[in-house]
Amino acid sequence: MVENKKIIMVGIPGVGKTSLLEIMVDILKNHQKNVIVINYGTLMFEVAKENGLKDRDELRKLSVTEQQRLQKIAAEKISEHNEEIVIIDTHAFINTPEGYYPGLPLHVLKIIKPDNFVSVSAKPEEIYNRRMKDETRNRDKITLANIKKELDVQSGMISACSVITGSPVRLVLNTEGNITEAADKIIKAIGL
Amino acid sequence: MVENKKIIMVGIPGVGKTSLLEIMVDILKNHQKNVIVINYGTLMFEVAKENGLKDRDELRKLSVTEQQRLQKIAAEKISEHNEEIVIIDTHAFINTPEGYYPGLPLHVLKIIKPDNFVSVSAKPEEIYNRRMKDETRNRDKITLANIKKELDVQSGMISACSVITGSPVRLVLNTEGNITEAADKIIKAIGL
Amino acid sequence: MVENKKIIMVGIPGVGKTSLLEIMVDILKNHQKNVIVINYGTLMFEVAKENGLKDRDELRKLSVTEQQRLQKIAAEKISEHNEEIVIIDTHAFINTPEGYYPGLPLHVLKIIKPDNFVSVSAKPEEIYNRRMKDETRNRDKITLANIKKELDVQSGMISACSVITGSPVRLVLNTEGNITEAADKIIKAIGL
Numbered sequence: 001m002v003e004n005k006k007i008i009m010v011g012i013p014g015v016g017k018t019s020l021l022e023i024m025v026d027i028l029k030n031h032q033k034n035v036i037v038i039n040y041g042t043l044m045f046e047v048a049k050e051n052g053l054k055d056r057d058e059l060r061k062l063s064v065t066e067q068q069r070l071q072k073i074a075a076e077k078i079s080e081h082n083e084e085i086v087i088i089d090t091h092a093f094i095n096t097p098e099g100y101y102p103g104l105p106l107h108v109l110k111i112i113k114p115d116n117f118v119s120v121s122a123k124p125e126e127i128y129n130r131r132m133k134d135e136t137r138n139r140d141k142i143t144l145a146n147i148k149k150e151l152d153v154q155s156g157m158i159s160a161c162s163v164i165t166g167s168p169v170r171l172v173l174n175t176e177g178n179i180t181e182a183a184d185k186i187i188k189a190i191g192l
Numbered sequence: 193m194v195e196n197k198k199i200i201m202v203g204i205p206g207v208g209k210t211s212l213l214e215i216m217v218d219i220l221k222n223h224q225k226n227v228i229v230i231n232y233g234t235l236m237f238e239v240a241k242e243n244g245l246k247d248r249d250e251l252r253k254l255s256v257t258e259q260q261r262l263q264k265i266a267a268e269k270i271s272e273h274n275e276e277i278v279i280i281d282t283h284a285f286i287n288t289p290e291g292y293y294p295g296l297p298l299h300v301l302k303i304i305k306p307d308n309f310v311s312v313s314a315k316p317e318e319i320y321n322r323r324m325k326d327e328t329r330n331r332d333k334i335t336l337a338n339i340k341k342e343l344d345v346q347s348g349m350i351s352a353c354s355v356i357t358g359s360p361v362r363l364v365l366n367t368e369g370n371i372t373e374a375a376d377k378i379i380k381a382i383g384l
Numbered sequence: 385m386v387e388n389k390k391i392i393m394v395g396i397p398g399v400g401k402t403s404l405l406e407i408m409v410d411i412l413k414n415h416q417k418n419v420i421v422i423n424y425g426t427l428m429f430e431v432a433k434e435n436g437l438k439d440r441d442e443l444r445k446l447s448v449t450e451q452q453r454l455q456k457i458a459a460e461k462i463s464e465h466n467e468e469i470v471i472i473d474t475h476a477f478i479n480t481p482e483g484y485y486p487g488l489p490l491h492v493l494k495i496i497k498p499d500n501f502v503s504v505s506a507k508p509e510e511i512y513n514r515r516m517k518d519e520t521r522n523r524d525k526i527t528l529a530n531i532k533k534e535l536d537v538q539s540g541m542i543s544a545c546s547v548i549t550g551s552p553v554r555l556v557l558n559t560e561g562n563i564t565e566a567a568d569k570i571i572k573a574i575g576l
Binding site: 255256259260263285288289291292294297298299300341345348349351355356 | 387497499500501502539540543544546547548549550551552553554555572573574575
C-alpha cells in the first residue's frame, strides 16, 4: 500500500460537492500539495469499457459478481495512486430504479483503505433549488421528502463505512455563500 | 452459487409486508415466474428442531456461537434454492427484551449473497392501528414513539446490510389502499 | 475465547453513562456477580504507553495502520478477561477535528465478539444541560443541533456494529431522576 492520504468524499446530487472540491483543490495546489481527484463513477466506466462494455446502462445490467469484479479493479487502480493527497469523488449511494446502490461496499473499502471520509450535506431546500435548476434531471420526481430520505440514507451508509474501515467521517454542511469557508475547514480538520 | 435472483424483504410488524408479499407472488405466478417465498424465522426454527430444540424460546437462550451455527445452516439452505426468484421474508431486526436482534448479520449475508433488498415501511399511524388490531400483541407497549424508533433502526440496519453486500436497497412506503400498486412497483423496479 | 458475557456500553458525553454504569455495578455486586468495567479509551492509552507513546494527542497522530495495531492489542486484552460479566465502557464514536472516529470498528468487534450492545441516549435538552455544567468543555461549541446530530450518528454506527457482530443492541433512554430504574431494566433485559 502506498503511504499517502486517501480521502473519500461523498454527497448526494445538489449538495454542491463538485464546487466544494474545486475550491479545495485550488487551495491545496496553492500550498504546493500534490493532489489528485478521482471520480469513482468515471473510473468505473473506464474499467468497464476496457472490459468490453459500451455504455453506462450496460453496467447496471451485469450480474452482481461481474459488477463486483469491475469495482475491484477500479478500487485497485485507486489504491495504486501515489500522489500525496488522493481525493475520491463519489457517492454513499446511487439512486437507481432498483433502489439505493451502495457506492462504497465493504469489498471496495477493504481495497481502498481510506484515511478519511467527508460527507457533504446541505439544507434540503438548497438541494431542492439546485436540482430544479439542473436541466438534465426529471423535475417531477424532485420532492423535499425524497431529499430528506436521501440525506438519511447517506448518513446511515456512511456510518456503516466508517465502522467497517475504522476511519473517521467528517460531516460538512455546505451552506450557500460559505463554500470557501467550508473548503478551508475540511482541509484544516483533516490536516491536509 | 445458484444463478437466480435472491430478494431479501424486511419490514417491522404492522407495515403490511405479508399482504404485500402475497400480492407480489400472485402477480409473479400470473407471469409464469418460478418464485418461492422463504420465511427466515420459520426456517431457523426448523433447523433448530433438527438440532434438538423444542420451542422458539430455547433458541434465544442458546450461546451466541450456537445461534450463529444454526443461522449459518439456515442461510446455506437458502443459498441452495434454485427457483428463478427466491424471496426471503424476514426482519432487519427482531425486537427482544435484550434489544434489537439483527435479522441479517454479516455472516448470514455473506452466505445468502442477496441481489436486492426491499425495505418496507408505512406511516407510523397506520402501523400503530394495525398493531392495535393484532390480538396476539401486548397493546400496552405500542406507542408511536416506539414505532418511529423502530423505523429508524430498520433504516440504519438495512443501510449497513447494503454496504456489507454491495446490493441495492429499495425503500417502499406501503400506504393503505395502494398495496397492489406498491407490489407492482417493486416487481418492475427490481426487474423480476 | 473465554465463556462469559461481554457487554459493550456506548453513549455520547452527557447522557449520564458513567453514573448509570456505577449503579449497574453496585446492583450486580450486591447480587454477588463477578463484574468488571473496562474503559476502552483508558486501556488504549495504556497500550499506547507500553508502545512508547507519551500522551493521548500522539495517539491520534499515528498512521491508521499503527492505530489499528494498538486497537487490536487492546481488544485482545479485553477478550482475555475471564470475569463472569465484562462491561466495556466506550463510545460509538469519538468527536475529533477529523470527524466522528468510530469507537468500535469492524476489526475490533471481530476480536471482542460482544454478546450485547447497550446504547445509552437521553433527551437532547438534558445532554445540553449536563455538558454546559462540565467545566472541562468548550461551551461555545455546545448546541442542541450538534447533540441531535451526534445522537443520530450514534444510532447509525451502533446499528452497523450490531449487523457486523450479530449481537443485539438495547437502546436505553436515560431520563433525569430515573437512573436506578434504567440500571435495573438493563440488567434484567440482558439477563445479567
